[in-house]
Amino acid sequence: MRKLILVLIVLxxxxxxxxGLWQVFRSVPAPSHxxxxxxxxxxxxxxxxxxxxxxxxxxxxxxxxxxxxxQKFGVVAPDPVLDYFVDKQxxxxxxxxxxxxxxxxxGRTGTxxxxxxxxxxxxxxxxxxxxxxxxGKSGASLFSTASSTWQGLPVAxxxxxxxxxxxxxxxxxxxxxxxxxxxxxxxxxQAPPRPLLGVNVSDVDIIASSPEKILLVARSSAxxxxxxxxxxxxxxxxxxxxxGRVGLVINWNGAAGYGVAFAANKNRRGGTLSLLGxxxxxxxxxxxxxxxxxxxxISEERSAKSEELGQAHSTSSGQATSTEGAGLICxxxxxxxxxxxxxxxxxxxxxxxxxxDDFLSINLTTGDVSSLLNLEGLSLDADELRVxxxxxxxxxxxxxxxxxxxxx
Numbered sequence: 001m002r003k004l005i006l007v008l009i010v011l012x013x014x015x016x017x018x019x020g021l022w023q024v025f026r027s028v029p030a031p032s033h034x035x036x037x038x039x040x041x042x043x044x045x046x047x048x049x050x051x052x053x054x055x056x057x058x059x060x061x062x063x064x065x066x067x068x069x070x071q072k073f074g075v076v077a078p079d080p081v082l083d084y085f086v087d088k089q090x091x092x093x094x095x096x097x098x099x100x101x102x103x104x105x106x107g108r109t110g111t112x113x114x115x116x117x118x119x120x121x122x123x124x125x126x127x128x129x130x131x132x133x134x135x136g137k138s139g140a141s142l143f144s145t146a147s148s149t150w151q152g153l154p155v156a157x158x159x160x161x162x163x164x165x166x167x168x169x170x171x172x173x174x175x176x177x178x179x180x181x182x183x184x185x186x187x188x189x190q191a192p193p194r195p196l197l198g199v200n201v202s203d204v205d206i207i208a209s210s211p212e213k214i215l216l217v218a219r220s221s222a223x224x225x226x227x228x229x230x231x232x233x234x235x236x237x238x239x240x241x242x243x244g245r246v247g248l249v250i251n252w253n254g255a256a257g258y259g260v261a262f263a264a265n266k267n268r269r270g271g272t273l274s275l276l277g278x279x280x281x282x283x284x285x286x287x288x289x290x291x292x293x294x295x296x297x298i299s300e301e302r303s304a305k306s307e308e309l310g311q312a313h314s315t316s317s318g319q320a321t322s323t324e325g326a327g328l329i330c331x332x333x334x335x336x337x338x339x340x341x342x343x344x345x346x347x348x349x350x351x352x353x354x355x356x357d358d359f360l361s362i363n364l365t366t367g368d369v370s371s372l373l374n375l376e377g378l379s380l381d382a383d384e385l386r387v388x389x390x391x392x393x394x395x396x397x398x399x400x401x402x403x404x405x406x407x408x
Contacts, residue, residue, distance in 0.1 A: 072373075072405070072406050073373060073375075073403070073404070073405045073406070074403065074404065075401050075402070075403055075404075076092050076094075076104055076393070076401075076402040076403065076404050077092070077094055077102065077104050077109050077401065077402055078109075078401065079094075079096050079102070079401070080096060080097055080399065080400030080401060081094045081095060081096055081097075081395060081400060081401065081402050082095050082096065082097055082120060082122065082123040082134075083095050083123045083124055083125055083132070083384070084125065084384075084386075084393060084395075084402050085125035085129040086129075086388035086389065086391075086393065087129050088389075089105075090105070090389060091103055091104070091105045092104040092105075092393075092402070092404075093112065093125065093129060093145065094402060095120075095123045095125070095132050095134065095143075097120055097400075098116045098117070098118055098120070099113070099115070099116040099117025099118065099120050099134060099136075099141075099150065100113055100116050101113035101132060101143055101145075101148075112145065112148055113143060113148055113149075113150065114148060114149065115149075115150055117134055117136060117138070117141055117150060118136070118138075119136045119137045119138065120134050120135065120136040121135055121136050121137070122134070122135040122136075122159075123135070124160070124161070124162060126162045126166040126186070127162055127164065127165070127166045128166040129145065130144065130145050130146065130166065130186075131143060131144055131145070131162075131166070131186045132145075133157070133160055133162070133169055133186075134150075135157065135158060135159075135160070139152060139153065139156065139157075140152070140153040140155075140156070140157035140158075140160070141153060142169075142186055142189045144186075151189050151190075153184065153189055154189075154190055154192075155173060155184070155192075155193055156173070156174075157169070157171045157173075157184070158171070158172075159171070159172070159204070159205065159206070160206070161205075161206035161207065161208055161214075162208060163183070163208050163211055164208040164209065164210050164211050164254050164255075165211045166186075167185075167211070168183040168184060168185055168186070169183065169184040169186060170182075170183055170196075170206050170208065170214065171183075171184070171193075171206070172199065172202065172204065172206075173193060173195075175195070175198065177198065178198045178199065178200055179198070179199045179200070179201065179202055180195045180196070180197070180198055180199065181195075181196045181197050181198075181199045181206075181231070182194060182195050182196060183196055196233055196236075197231075197233070197236045199216070199231075201216060201218060201229075203218065203219050204216050204217060204218050204219060205217040205219060205250070207250065207252045207254075208254060209230075209252060209254035210254055212232060212233055212234045213230060213231065213232055213233065213254075214230075214231050214233065215228055215229070215230060215231075215241065215250065215252055215280070216228065216229050216231055216238075217248065217249075217250050218248075220245070220246060220247055220248050221246075221247060221345070221346050222246065222247045222264045222268045222343045222344060222345070222346045223246070223268065224246065224247075225243075225244055225245060225246050225248070226242075226245055226246070226247065226248030226249075227240070227241075227242060227243040227244070227245070227248065228240075228241040228242045228243075228248065228250060228280065229241055230279075230280065241279070241280035242261060242280060242282075245261075245263040245264075246263060246264045246265075246266065247262065247263060247264030247271060247344060247345050247346075248261065248262070248263055249261065249262040249291060249292050249293070249345050250262075250276070250292055251292030251293060251295055251296075251297075252276070252280075253296075253297040256297045256298075256326055257277075257278045258275065258276060258277060258278070258297050258326055258364070259275075259276040259280070259292070259297070260273060260274065260275055260276060260286075260292045260295050260297075260328065260330075261273070261274050261276055261282070261292060262274075262291050262292050262344070262345060264344055264345065268343050269340065269341055269342070269343065269344075270289060270339070270340035270341065270342070270344060271289065271344050271345075272285050272286075272289075273285070273286045273288070273289055273290060273291075273292070274286065275328070275364065286362075288330070288332050288336070288360070289332070289333075289336060289339060289340055290330050290331060290332045290333060290339075290357075291344070291345055291348060293383055293384065293385075294330055294331040294332075294357070294382055294383060294385060295328060295329065295330040295331070295385060296328075296329050296330075296385040296386050296387055296392075297326065297327070297328055298326070298327045298328070298329060298387050326364040326365070327361060327362060327363055327364060328361075328362040328364055329359065329360070329361050329362070329372070329385060329387065329392060330359070330360050330362070330385075331355075331357035331358070331359055331380070331381075331382035331383075331385060331394065332357060332358050332359075332360050333355040333356065333357055334355070334356050334357065334358050335355075335356070339353075339355060354381050354397060354398065355381045356379055356380065356381065357375075357380050357381060357382050358371060358375065359371065359372040359373060359375070359382070359392070359405070360372070361407075372392070372405065372407070373405060379396075379398050380394075380396050380398070380403070381396060381397040381398055382394040382395070382396060382397075382403075383395050383396075383397050387407070390406065390407050391404050391405065391406050391407060392404070392405040392406075392407055393405075
């Protein structure tokens, strides 16, 4: 009898522990992530060449209510969003999964687009907020905030990126000899794309650092190595940035000249988050773990005294790199042990893994760390973090709604 009671107690305790873990990392049906992790493309030395020609083919129950921009924390708009932009007048522009573009001003939401685009998988506002590039099952389209109209693009555009000055759309196109990095003028969306250079790589993220320089990041997984290259569009040259890193994910801020990179461990569990300096060299391994898409770099100091970041690495460039005045804000999974035990980044990007996050602000000059706000009791899995006008915005993966947090 005593053995039976002991077995029942063990089963009850195990069930409660399992339920608690499920609450933190639950696998629930959700919309597809706009940037799913995949297997890296085939890379060869010397990835750029002459371009050739382009082939042109025919909400949770614990979520707070909607709040105005002046309030400390809350939901910006009630509907799920794919991407967002905040202009100088504090007007928030959003694009929903159905292609509807809306604007939020003073807590009121209004429609900006006259039509919709169903089944969108990805959308990106230009850095100046004047255009939206959307990708979906029916192809790619461009929205102009000036004319409030959508226009289809004549070429297949996938995983595209805006140039740093919003002047062109950069994307990989199928060429007659190799893949071609091409550009498309949003002011003339029906004009043929202009080939820039041939690229011996596929399945990449394009990150614009400046109008003349981009970062190509070959997508990888917990099982495959990734790499990154700086590409000078004017000189048509490439230079390795990071190589031989399994599960490589990079978030780079061209204006700040810094970034963060994740690399998975060889045992396919957890990994390391590193701070990148100018040129993509590793400055520090950070002493907490999250993914780069859950971080944003800022230029102002917003941190208070805490612990040091971690052990610094020597840079290969031989040039001193200063982080004076720079800061980093990250959404960090509260259950660090469970997150480090996951197969990253695959579990997260393939939506086998959800997190409940705390928000940390890190002073990159001093290494001081502070908590932004006590959000205990809220289910927030933050993605696409950005700072506009002293306010942190992010998309919550649980309900795909946009949230805003005023920074002190």
